Amino acid sequence: MKAHIIERSAKYSLIMIWVFSITVALPMVLFRRLYERHWKDHVELWCDDDWSIGALQGTPEPTIAFHRPARMTYYTIICLILFIFPIVAMIGAYCGIIRTLWLNEIPGERLTHDVSGQMKMKRKVVIMLIFILTVFSVCWFPLQISILYSEYRSDPKMMGKWYDTFYFLARTLAFSNSAINPIIYAGFNENFRKGIKSMCGCYKKPRWTAIARIDSFRSTTLTATSKTVLAIQPRTCGAGAIVIFNNKEIELKQPSFKRGSILLAELVAIKLVLDYVSRIENKTLIEEVKIFSDSQTAIGILTLNWKIENHRSTSHEIISLIKSIQKHHGIRINFDWTPGHADVRGNEIADKLAKEAAKEANQIQKEAHITVTKQDIKTAARILVNKKWQHRWDNSDTGRFYYNFHQTDKG
Known part of the structure; x- marks a missing residue:
């Protein structure tokens, strides 16, 4: 199955993605600051967001206060854009792929038991898509929880060391998603598995x-x-x-x-x-x-x-x-x-x-x-039906968004 996206639309999509990414990350550039804390024997350096507006009321000493409404709004939007929306989009796209796999028949001579082989391939694709979605959710969920917890907690005091450790592990797990995906794609590829077995000496190449x-x-x-x-x-x-x-x-x-x-x-x-x-x-x-x-x-x-x-x-x-x-x-x-x-x-x-x-x-x-x-009569009838279906699909007023990704039933 191939996505038929015209070149011009692909270029516009790439430009929009880059502009959108820069816009989302821009507040981090504007409000990010380097802080110093001088101790007796060393200087502590760290980066943090500077959304401060003054002192926190009701405390004996002036304390840096965060502009919580703006900061909370920003990180909530980040959570929606980078976690919730991608999951929803992946579910929608994968459901479309699964629906296409199950509705479209593989052209060729009809057999009595060939459905089992086709179903096996379809199940393999479905398992891979579900696995990718699950790994994405598991990798990014802890980081989103840690960010939202730090923004919506009611206690204004500094969080303990446990949070720093949890936040570090959550970030590591989130960024590891990019390294895990290629392993998933390769793991479902039979030639890749044979190559690994051959490299490890577990796959014997036939003499003939x-x-x-x-x-x-x-x-x-x-x-x-x-x-x-x-x-x-x-x-x-x-x-x-x-x-x-x-x-x-x-x-x-x-x-x-x-x-x-x-x-x-x-x-x-x-x-x-x-x-x-x-x-x-x-x-x-x-x-x-x-x-x-x-x-x-x-x-x-x-x-x-x-x-x-x-x-x-x-x-x-x-x-x-x-x-x-x-x-x-x-x-x-x-x-x-x-x-x-x-x-x-x-x-x-x-x-x-x-x-x-x-x-x-x-x-x-x-x-x-x-x-x-x-069989020749069946083939001619199948070609005629596909031609009529393609004509109706090309000239229909509905399903145009899906049409950009699946313009033909061939390929």
Whole structure:
């Protein structure tokens, strides 16, 4: 999910944030003073706000009195601006994110049990957002309590040493929030955790790695999102994979045009790798085959027994091939998800191969008549519905504030 904020609005927002921050902190510059207290053996220096206006009435000796109404008002506003309002804003923004996650469906081929994988990812995002909000509240709450206590207390006498200690710890905890947030973001990232384990020697890098990647190719007519044209020319796909073995890179690709779909190409890309493994003569050198794919659906079908409507024969063939390799050669075959287009060299090579195969499939399709599949009709209908929804969303008079952050249902 991406926030689509135009560049000009972002610049204005940054300027407003800086102006607002300077305005809020300006009283601290105007009323902050350095004080000295001369003792017999040393000079004590400290900084404090100088809101004094005279002597406190009813005391035997003149005592510095604070202009409490102005000071109390200022620190109360600071508490609202820097603590209460951010919490309210975070709750509102996070509720919008959660609502979008739960209402928007991930486009692609519909499966019977793919909801469990999607729900797992959604729950992970929700847990992270709740964790960030909780940490922010816990870190800043003690400091706000200490400030408000010092301003609203009825006893005008100087507070004891316990307050200085509590105030110091509260400030330290509040400022540590900026250091904790990156740890939270990184802790929820699987690649970061693997990197930490690898640095500590707890993560064993596989000796044999295969990276599978798929891509789809649509003709110019097909991308016009015309329902009639889509019915005439269904999409074509290409499968590509890059295998790294014995310091060699083997490029594999195959066009997919018969009842072509994205999922079919994803399965074919994985099958290309397994077919190559089965053709290797000396398999004793291989302990583990690790296949990286950007398709959680394909991985779920092969490892979690997800049910699908189409391409059952292909998935069953791959599962049988996996069992055969494991049984006869004792090779471990594991799958791992990797994000697509993440500047990973193996992904980029496999992506190029998949596009080349897709172009070949498109050329073959032009020379042959192919029956329109049920999935092609579903895809055309989904594109048409999304197009109509986007048109209404762009021209609606309501929800304009949210529109600045979420202008499209894609991405």
